């Protein structure tokens with residue numbers, strides 16, 4: 322591996338998101354567990370070759386939102402393991418020279434969390450002010466027009482104490498009142514707990530939802546067209562979310578987290594946090610690094626997830642981020658996660674390889690979603706099989722299709738769980754053909770493409786930290802760019818069309834990898850790309 326001492330691990334790493342419920346079941350309840358992740362670590366570190374694991378929530382949860390509604394922030398859901406399993410998982414990850422970041426849910430608890438049970442007991446409860454309680458309007462209607470991101474009002478009436486409480490997501494996830502210093506201390510203490518256990522960092526969930534307008538002003542209607550790269554959120558898009566999230570006071574909270582995280586960082590273990598921040602105006606987005614780069618290390622860049630798959634749009638995303646990055650800040654890209662449709666379903670299987678070549682060769686930390694290395698496609702569910710609360714409100718927005726079990730092999734239930742067990746979501750019926758074992762045996766498979774590309778990346782300083790420059794002369798339908806250091810000059814050329822295209826490059830070169838996995842030839846100044854082909858080439 323190329324040693325780039327001037328880069329921190331999280332700048333160099335390829336992060337792989339494990340959605341634990343769907344990765345590997347070992348205790349025969351149809352739900353993936355931490356022991357399952359342990360069992361698959363060699364796959365992640367050796368077979369695939371990623372550097373860091375992001376583990377989505379594994380805390381005790383009544384599953385109103387599958388792990389994001391938490392009843393104990395400092396424990397492991399017994400269905401998924403114990404703290405001992407967690408510690409073992411962390412040790413084994415470190416033993417393989419990988420890093421672990423965990424989901425840190427900061428904005429809400431479960432309505433079954435002891436804090437909320439206590440809070441809703443009476444208006445005099447010591448924890449009343451830990452959540453966002455407000456009186457009804459004189460006509461009994463909610464305090465303002467704020468919506469739940471999953472549809473309907475964000476306010477839920479509590480008949481016993483005759484007030485509303487606010488929930489940005491499901492009504493089973495009451496929002497914490499971050500203006501209360503005790504809440505702040507209790508939540509920072511959660512981060513401290515996991516830092517003490519040795520995690521390398523956090524993915525901070527729903528980060529900019531953390532603080533809202535203290536006057537609870539109504540959101541104005543949204544008349545602006547949706548940003549090109551933002552996907553539809555249904556009813557939620559009808560408002561301009563001026564007051565229900567992203568309050569400027571958020572930044573102070575992120576600085577507090579950063580101070581805490583930095584206090585646990587050492588040269589051997591720099592800790593790290595990436596925030597789930599859905600902001601599509603680049604200047605606004607960049608503010609989440611902090612004026613002094615003193616907030617979360619990175620806000621997630623989701624622009625490629627919603628971007629129409631066209632070369633001009635993708636180019637504008639990359640140039641937009643490059644142009645907005647504050648001096649000294651490091652960028653990132655993502656193509657899929659547990660909240661979005663599967664990449665291969667969004668843009669087609671042929672282009673999924675092209676997109677993966679893009680993700681793994683841009684300047685910035687890539688995050689991969691489990692199963693995308695196989696080209697997994699959206700699962701198809703009957704109405705009875707829908708589990709996702711959002712999908713229950715609006716099937717078009719449901720996220721279950723992207724959460725079907727990982728496809729390990731061609732055995733019943735794809736190796737995710739035993740044959741006699743019913744998985745929590747149905748295994749995608751394409752598993753006999755699309756699975757890890759089958760693709761490992763097929764030299765030109767998507768999996769082998771990703772593995773090979775990850776190895777090239779690990780050995781290339783230009784890919785890890787070289788400069789980015791758009792190749793202006795790329796023909797229509799094609800997007801291409803340079804990644805360079807003083808001694809290495811690479812070009813990534815991506816054909817978005819089903820027609821052959823030809824690029825003129827400044828010098829001769831050699832193909833290092835093609836998405837088709839069938840060429841390594843030298844070329845003179847002309848590089849010909851076949852339909853749906855992307856190539857990484859070395860010039861010179």
Ligand code: NOJ
Nearest residue numbers: 386389490526527659660
């Ligand atoms: C953000 C998570 O990514 C998403 O899966 C979850 O539904 C919401 N937070 C609300 O809990």
